[in-house]
Amino acid sequence: MNAVSANLLKNLGTFLSARTLQMSTVNISPAAAEAGNYCITFDDVEKAHSVIKPYVHQTPLMTCSFIDKLCGRNVFMKTENLQKTGSFKIRGAANAIASLVRKNIKPDCIVTHSSGNFGLAVAKTAKHFNIPAYIVMPSNAPECKKNTVKSYGGVVVECSPTEKARMQKVKSVWVEKGGCFIHASQTAEVISGHATIGFEMLKQNPDLDAIVVPVGSGAMISGITIAAKHIKPSIKIYAAEPEKANDCYLSKCNSHITPVDHPVVTIADGVKVTIGENAWPIIRDLVDDVITVSEEQIIEATKLVWERAKLVIEPTSGVGIAAIVSEKFSKAKGMHDDVKNIGVVLCGGNADVGTVAKILTGV
Amino acid sequence: MNAVSANLLKNLGTFLSARTLQMSTVNISPAAAEAGNYCITFDDVEKAHSVIKPYVHQTPLMTCSFIDKLCGRNVFMKTENLQKTGSFKIRGAANAIASLVRKNIKPDCIVTHSSGNFGLAVAKTAKHFNIPAYIVMPSNAPECKKNTVKSYGGVVVECSPTEKARMQKVKSVWVEKGGCFIHASQTAEVISGHATIGFEMLKQNPDLDAIVVPVGSGAMISGITIAAKHIKPSIKIYAAEPEKANDCYLSKCNSHITPVDHPVVTIADGVKVTIGENAWPIIRDLVDDVITVSEEQIIEATKLVWERAKLVIEPTSGVGIAAIVSEKFSKAKGMHDDVKNIGVVLCGGNADVGTVAKILTGV
Numbered sequence: 048m049n050a051v052s053a054n055l056l057k058n059l060g061t062f063l064s065a066r067t068l069q070m071s072t073v074n075i076s077p078a079a080a081e082a083g084n085y086c087i088t089f090d091d092v093e094k095a096h097s098v099i100k101p102y103v104h105q106t107p108l109m110t111c112s113f114i115d116k117l118c119g120r121n122v123f124m125k126t127e128n129l130q131k132t133g134s135f136k137i138r139g140a141a142n143a144i145a146s147l148v149r150k151n152i153k154p155d156c157i158v159t160h161s162s163g164n165f166g167l168a169v170a171k172t173a174k175h176f177n178i179p180a181y182i183v184m185p186s187n188a189p190e191c192k193k194n195t196v197k198s199y200g201g202v203v204v205e206c207s208p209t210e211k212a213r214m215q216k217v218k219s220v221w222v223e224k225g226g227c228f229i230h231a232s233q234t235a236e237v238i239s240g241h242a243t244i245g246f247e248m249l250k251q252n253p254d255l256d257a258i259v260v261p262v263g264s265g266a267m268i269s270g271i272t273i274a275a276k277h278i279k280p281s282i283k284i285y286a287a288e289p290e291k292a293n294d295c296y297l298s299k300c301n302s303h304i305t306p307v308d309h310p311v312v313t314i315a316d317g318v319k320v321t322i323g324e325n326a327w328p329i330i331r332d333l334v335d336d337v338i339t340v341s342e343e344q345i346i347e348a349t350k351l352v353w354e355r356a357k358l359v360i361e362p363t364s365g366v367g368i369a370a371i372v373s374e375k376f377s378k379a380k381g382m383h384d385d386v387k388n389i390g391v392v393l394c395g396g397n398a399d400v401g402t403v404a405k406i407l408t409g410v
Numbered sequence: 411m412n413a414v415s416a417n418l419l420k421n422l423g424t425f426l427s428a429r430t431l432q433m434s435t436v437n438i439s440p441a442a443a444e445a446g447n448y449c450i451t452f453d454d455v456e457k458a459h460s461v462i463k464p465y466v467h468q469t470p471l472m473t474c475s476f477i478d479k480l481c482g483r484n485v486f487m488k489t490e491n492l493q494k495t496g497s498f499k500i501r502g503a504a505n506a507i508a509s510l511v512r513k514n515i516k517p518d519c520i521v522t523h524s525s526g527n528f529g530l531a532v533a534k535t536a537k538h539f540n541i542p543a544y545i546v547m548p549s550n551a552p553e554c555k556k557n558t559v560k561s562y563g564g565v566v567v568e569c570s571p572t573e574k575a576r577m578q579k580v581k582s583v584w585v586e587k588g589g590c591f592i593h594a595s596q597t598a599e600v601i602s603g604h605a606t607i608g609f610e611m612l613k614q615n616p617d618l619d620a621i622v623v624p625v626g627s628g629a630m631i632s633g634i635t636i637a638a639k640h641i642k643p644s645i646k647i648y649a650a651e652p653e654k655a656n657d658c659y660l661s662k663c664n665s666h667i668t669p670v671d672h673p674v675v676t677i678a679d680g681v682k683v684t685i686g687e688n689a690w691p692i693i694r695d696l697v698d699d700v701i702t703v704s705e706e707q708i709i710e711a712t713k714l715v716w717e718r719a720k721l722v723i724e725p726t727s728g729v730g731i732a733a734i735v736s737e738k739f740s741k742a743k744g745m746h747d748d749v750k751n752i753g754v755v756l757c758g759g760n761a762d763v764g765t766v767a768k769i770l771t772g773v
Binding site for chain 1: 470472475492494496713716717719721722759763764766767768770771
């Protein structure tokens, strides 16, 4: 998100705050976060874990001895590529929507914006509750993604492929249709939904010494951090990020959100966005370090998981694996010989097999 | 296996029978099987399950709602593509080798023949016990497969790519090196090792009404049949086979082993071989039906699993999925409306990503 879109989001937040229904799922309060009160607490995570249980898989924590050898540590992959709708995003979407329904609030519709996995997740969950879902998608989004949203029962609303056009379209759809807007990454219930990944990982393996998470908007890593550091304060949390989309790295260096100053081009399309204002204070204070990786490393890591772990992942999932097998990993802040058991989140598997395979094999 | 190679195998069996050590892992006794005494019993399966436990994964039984919809039933995929060495073959190899070691028999070496997954499995297990492994492989086997065998510590012995040359090479290596010969599919301990797949599936889901298994040599389906029909006599067992390698189908029609009368060309390279003499009586008597599928169906099914279940499988695994989503499935012998919960074995995932992706995308 660049400065323009951040302002738009703030404006939209103000707009939302006039509507009490939407306020219950939108919690953009950087001031509170700055004061040390993060947008979610561990209680929110526990609640989310119970709320989303009927709508998500508890995905397996898988191992691969070949990757262990490359990493020189024991690696436990949280296979969110096997999650319903093919990515972790269903956790946040399900928590946001089901939390409303549990409060006996059934909105006329759900409105969100997404060019990918969050749109699928909202469409599927909304359908479960028989609530219409309007997904604002850029007109240049791949047809296959639009079709998948439709197959889950979502209504695709196209907009020009700019951040400004997207937020304007969200606003106009929302004004027209009413209902509830869920921000794809900064709504508090979305973050606490995603946080259940960390909660589950430590239930599945309490011996984890560190968790590595690809970072885009920061919703996933900030949630996981709140969950994991509450359960096990000694655990290290590392963000993994493409060198070409290194806003999280820059932000940690500068101690404030620092978008990249050039157009972002990376194969890891799920982490192109800049970290958001609700996620940032948690990342700033509690994430131990950021490990950046090259496009070549992402491609190699994705291929490694396909060929050795036999899992179809999208390249964004390869970012975490690339980080743990890189030389940088041993030099990350807080790393030492006792950090032996590494959890890493394979965040999604929604790859077009043909397209990705061509990239992986250099065809 | 054609008539020539069947004779060669019998001759080799005679040769083996002169050496008591090898007899303990080679049990080619078609006469006994014809009399109703199959080469393994359920006791062998239970024993195998306990013997191989330290050397194999209990692979998950996974579901995919999209595949359920296509099949019109509940589908439970036994993910042997996630097994150690990337296929179910480690079960048979581990049982054969570990059973010897448990009897305090540590052979000087293991000799086997394989152009693929069984070679990897023997190499890995033998290395575990610090026993040299000689894998006779055709000279035209892909370099990557030879390299993987070597990476597991196996010694690759090349032979001309004919059945006759292969068996002669096995014999000469065995005469030179001594040790123990394990037949890749007809050794009884190999079959009871593979049988643990059926044992595990019914432990993981006792409600399975049918199990579908790709058939090549028949070692896997015959083992699974002995295990599953003992635990649950009502369960249906279906073989899935490429139309272009339909020897199992022909054999069931003719009531005797009937190799195909043309060179076998199928993308499902793991099931090119003809069913063996130890597996046959079990298939003849206890397998409910054989479902054959076209090359196009195998390709579509493989793609389906990659894209929807997010699992990398080799096309041979696609054969079982192709069978259950085909129109033929509803018409198979013994099928009725109460057959709702279908287990299907994804036998392996050792695909060259680039090659398979090209086939899947028609490039």
